[in-house]
Amino acid sequence: MKNEVQVKGKFHYRLIGWKYSIWVRLLLFLLLALIFYMSLYVKLVPQVYDIQLGAVSEKTIYAPRQIENAVATEQAKEDAAKRVQPVYRVVNLKNDALIDAIYDKLLQINVDEEVKFDDKVSIYRRVIPQLISELENQSVKTLRNSGQYNDSLLEQIQQGLAEQQYQLPEEAFFKLPRLTKEDLTAMLPVTKDIVSKLMNDQILDAQTARAKVAELVNTSNLTKNTSRELVTEIVRAVITPNKFFDQKGTDDARGQARESVKPVYINKNDVLVNVGDVITEEIYARLDNLELLKDKANHLPQLGLAILAALLSFVVFMFVRQSTLPITYNNSQLVMLILIFLINVAGMKIISLGQNMDYPYIGYLAPMALGSILITILLDAPLAFISSVLFSLMASIIFNTEHMLLFDFRYGLVSLVICFVAVFTIQRASQRATILKAGLMISFFSMLTITAMMLMEDQFSQKEAIMSLSFAAAGGLLTVVFVIGLLPFFEVAFGILSPLKLVELSNPNHPLLRKLLTETPGTYHHSVMVGNLSEAAAESIGADGLLCRVGSYYHDIGKTKRPSYFIENQTNIENPHDRIDPNLSKSIIVAHPRDGVEMLKDFKMPKPIRDIAEQHHGTTLLHFFYHKAVKQAEEEGADNGIREEDFRYPGPKAQSKEAAIVGIADSVEAAVRSLRNPTLEQIDSMVHKIIKSRLDDGQFNECDLTLKELDTIAKTLNETLLGIFHSRIEYPSELASKKTGT
Structure with a gap:
């Protein structure tokens, strides 16, 4: 080569x-x-420099160990203070009390038949905004009395409530008087539930929360459109911001950030002197403290x-x-x-x-x-x-x-x-x-x-x-x-x-394995069985058992191109090889390793997997089609020019132990599966016959399998097949019973 x-x-x-x-x-x-x-x-060779005071540095000098930097410490404190995010406080403004006040007022006025409709509209236009303002002021007063909030924060709260107060639309005042007691009773729990959900979040901009109200109302159990519309407006009016900027808290946090900054050091390997810098007394002293000044290195x-x-x-x-x-x-x-x-x-x-x-x-x-x-x-x-x-x-x-x-x-x-x-x-x-x-x-x-x-x-x-x-x-x-x-x-x-990587490739959800399972279930089952056999055989001689198992899963992937031409996939269908020339049959069969390699290349599969798919048949002879071609030529009276070389797989022969083992397991599994009721002697004979046939055919000449390893492989395959086909194997005692008629 x-x-x-x-x-x-x-x-x-x-x-x-x-x-x-x-x-x-x-x-x-x-x-x-x-x-x-x-x-x-850096660790084992001391770095020293020939530096003169007032001279210009010819190179960049790095700190071999840590030393403090006061200027940088102060700058770090300033940077730490700037990094502190504004502090916000979340407050409880008792929105539930405002809801109760509004609904109490609605119920009180709507059930009073002596009050005219226009008067009710006027009352609502005046009273509802007044209720909202009063409750907000009362909330601020309560917060002030608690002593937990500073004046600047309370001012921010009052200003935020005033600026973000919601104004009910004019048409709402004309619809409110038409609400019945039953309507109000149904609307109240919905209003409280929605306000509770929204106010559980931190609200800096009330308009953002109000934008969610319509959706929540539409998913409620209210059936009347008017009730839904008015609940939407009432909720928007009740919703207020509950998160406010705290200037004093922010200042305190920045002060704490400054105090928490630790002294900044010139760390090891930090630049002490840049190229071209003048060596000042401060720099010279710093270099001297670090023992970087010496006459000779x-x-x-x-x-x-x-x-x-x-x-x-x-x-x-x-x-x-x-x-x-x-x-x-x-x-x-x-x-x-x-x-x-x-x-x-x-x-x-x-x-x-x-x-x-x-x-x-x-x-x-x-x-x-x-x-x-x-x-x-x-x-x-x-x-x-x-x-x-x-x-x-x-x-x-x-x-x-x-x-x-x-x-x-x-x-x-x-x-x-x-x-x-x-x-x-x-x-x-x-x-x-x-x-x-x-x-x-x-x-x-x-x-x-x-x-x-x-x-x-x-x-x-x-x-x-x-x-x-x-x-x-x-x-x-x-x-x-x-x-x-x-x-x-x-x-x-x-x-x-x-x-x-091999374990990942063995995942049944891999596209190629899914293709193998759905299009050629017989080949898929055959590949799984070959994987079990080859893994056990490989591990018995110290080869890569996992590679053999995963390689076995993909070794016949080329059969998916023409699945019906392979016997394991011919369930309840006629064998197409019965109707075509043996040379054509041979071409179809020997093509599956090459087709498999091409498919594996398309999916970027690793080379060892491709090698197993390409080499598992080596250059073995297709005995069935060779003899069929010879017999057909004899029947036709033609000159028997049929050569064995024309009915062999193109190879190459197995180049590794793993490829050879998969090839043996492939042949053994197919052969034993063809036996209807295999006996222990039949299995043992079949395994040794297949290995000897491949050995005599020179299929192991290019891999480093020894005769001792081949014997170990045969024993392991027998033991594994005994476990796989246990229920179908006829033991000698059973055979004797059949012969004696007992």
């Missing part, structure tokens, strides 16, 4: 290029060492850091070199590993920027187990354990706040514990909920480890304990967020088919 080569005795082929170049591999490990060096440089720490970075990279190199994983020779996976290292270290570096006097324990917030989880899911658990040790070592340096020590064992220990816990929790993840479980476990064990250290030191304050445990708890959740966000990127960018 062009541009392909077999590597380390394995039976699969790989393209020659940068992915397998030893020089690219060397550069990648050098890049990893550079990442280690740069990420630890010491280069020995750089050399020590370079050696340390080389050692860390060498540890990864030696483990990868001795591994049996594809990362041993696949530079693409090595790039992914380095990218995970970079992301994990970047996360720790970003969190370390927030370390200061107020939050010295913010390092526990860092997603230190992020890299371990990603490596476990995407690469390998043992590699994740080695990486966890390196992450822990780097965390103890990055989050070290003790200038006299190179390492802070607290962060290293916590990181080591949570990384190991994450690997143990996630290594057999089969659904994304497991990631959340891992996050909770990270939070719990991080808090547990911190608690243990604090109890042993016995020199911690309540504030330190609360901060440390809070950051630790949040760190586990932050790790979950980043893992869930980054995992799809790695799966797509590097073509990784993780267990979590």
Whole structure:
């Protein structure tokens, strides 16, 4: 095969290029060492500057640790006061009393037959607005007497009530006198109910609440249009604002905000001097206090850091070199590993920027187990354990706040514990909920480890304990967020088919599986059975059982293009192959792997799934149609030029254990299903016959299945079939009974 080569005795082929170049591999490990060096440089190499008083700075100087900034503190207080939102107070204005007063007045006047209609109209035109004003004034007076409200707020309340008072329309005064006692009795509870609902909300603008009245009235039990119309107007008149601006409360809140502002510090890594700034006495003194002024720089720490970075990279190199994983020779996976290292270290570096006097324990917030989880899911658990040790070592340096020590064992220990816990929790993840479980476990064990250290030191304050445990708890959740966000990127960018992705693809609601179920139910059932068989067989030899199961679900998806030409879908219909030429039948049958691959490509299915669909038949012979063609040629007296090669699947042969196992399970399931009442001996014979036939046909020549593994697969398939077809299997004792007639 062009541009392909077999590597380390394995039976699969790989393209020659940068992915397998030893020089690219060397550069990648050098890049990893550079990442280690740069990420630890600030912590392990003291930064000093040759600065003269009155000179112009030639570079930007950053603070190596925290120092107070009085000017910025005052500005922060002003900013805090500006950020305070206006304070509003919600008051109870006793709108129910106003409703009762209005309805009492209506009932009193309407039942008085001596009062003329025009007089009633005039009375209502004068009395109702007066009732509203009086009740509002009484409410304000009650609030003033309570002593809970300041004068400026009471003035705002009175002004707001006056400005937003509702004026009843003139036609309402002519309709009110016509209301009967029964009408008023029906209207009163509806009015109270609607006003109660609306006034339960905080109302700053009464007009907004009044706009909702008509809808609420229309859904009430009032049947008369006049009653509905007048209830609408009365409710609008009763509705008032109940939320008012409190100037004094706002001023007090802003004062408290100013007082609550803590001193502002020039944090670590903040700019002290910009390029081109003149070094004033204040700046010079600040640099001197931070020990940034020295005559000579010491280069020995750089050399020590370079050696340390080389050692860390060498540890990864030696483990990868001795591994049996594809990362041993696949530079693409090595790039992914380095990218995970970079992301994990970047996360720790970003969190370390927030370390200061107020939050010295913010390092526990860092997603230190992020890299371990990603490596476990995407690469390998043992590699994740080695990486966890390196992450822990780097965390103890990055989050070290003790200038006299190179390492802070607290962060290293916590990181080591949570990384190991994450690997143990996630290594057999089969659904994304497991990631959340891992996050909770990270939070719990991080808090547990911190608690243990604090109890042993016995020199911690309540504030330190609360901060440390809070950051630790949040760190586990932050790790979950980043893992869930980054995992799809790695799966797509590097073509990784993780267990979590496989579980998603196994969802019966996937469009292709729904298509398979609705259009070819027989093939769907066959695929599910093949999935059960292949998963058990794969797990028995240490192959990827989940990949086999999901690959089995999709391996015959190509049959949906011509479902009636496959026997499992020929329920109560004539076999169309009986009426067509065997060459045409052969073309239809062998096309389903190719059709399946095209359909899977259209749905952007991962390559391992497509490979199983393409390779599960390998280059096996279609015995039935081959012999049918030979027999037909003999009957027609034609020259028997029929070749076996013309009746074989196009292949390729299985390139992986998983593809080979699915192919075996596919043939075994179809063969056993054809037996009406299978016996244990028939099943065992059938399984071994199929495996031997494929072995003799060279179908396993390009995958790394051994004879021992094939024997294990056969035993596992027998056991699984025994469970699946248990009720149909005839046992030897039953056969003997039939023969003896007992």
